[in-house]
Amino acid sequence: MTPVRTPAAQSLQAALGAGVDPLGYARQLLPLHRAWSEGARIRSEVRPVIARSWKRAPGRGGESRLLPEDELAARRRGNQEMSILGQLLGDRLLPLAGQAENQLVITDGEGYILSVRGPRAVRRQSDGIGFIPGARWREADVGTNGIGTVMVDRIPIQVFGPEHAREEQHAWVCTSAPIVNPATGALAATVTLAGSFRTAHPHTLALVSATAREAEGELLRLHQLELDELRSAVDGPGGRYVLVDGHLAVAASRGFDCPARLPVPGGAAGGQRLGTRSGRHARRTGPRGMVTASRCGAGSAGTVLRPGA
Helix, strand or coil, rough: CCCCCCCCCCCCCCCCCCCHHHHHHHHHHHHHHHHCCCCCCCCCCEEEEEHHHHHHHHCCCCCCCCHHHHHHHHHHHHHHHHHHHHHHHHHHHHHHHHHHHEEEEECCCCCCEEEEECCCHHHHHHCCCCCCEEEEECCHHHCCCHHHHHHHHCEEEEHHHHHHHHHHHCCCCEEEEEECCCCCCCCEEEEEEEEEEEHHCCCHHHHHHHHHHHHHHHHHHHHHHHHHHHHHCCCCCCCCEEEEEEEEEEEECCCCCCEECCCCCCHHCCCCCCCCCCCEEEEECCCCCCEEEEECCCCCEEEEEEECC
């Protein structure tokens, strides 16, 4: 059985190299942004990651949806990953945020900002552009920005000054990285350090990226513990079987060469996920025969998949 692994090392998309004058670089980018915003073809000098975003989200985007306070509170309470990772992200990044006059911004997997922490002066400035808890910052909402572009490309990215779609964001640099839950493969969160474009540095991107990967490693560690508990709680049946958790991650198997997670259990469900109905057993016919799915009993989150007779 192949263990679940965090994604391979990701390429870093720093906006400018060490020693480059941020103000001079911003002046170089302004005419490129102006030409694009006026409908001209995107120039070759625009970084590929930004050019792709400009093509996906032309113009300023739409309007960012702001959650009511009760909905935001419910999202915070229900976000299991952030209840686990919030302390880690703060410990790793808040000291740098304070020293560099940046703020730490954490979103959920849908792009809703769950928390903004950092120097009060920086937060006052970000409040003015709607960079606040409860706001959604996808590309479709506010155009090219660190959070939204990371959500699409799933790689660490630094969006600098006039690379942002909206002019009111041109004074900012946003250094963002995705956090993917290894148990599901789904985007769990994004983490961003944001501040004046004059604070831009490639080392910031390296730190944010390393912190995001550490967070993914912690989610992986906890998921492996859950799989260990599932294996201990369930007696393996006779014959061939696969024991999976609620995310179809494989906890144990006999007679099958299994990947870490089954997008199609046993390859037998005709391209559809196989799940249990109410009761202990469910049967579904696929092109390779019958599969029986048995719940593992009270108090267990596992499911046993076996070929039918």
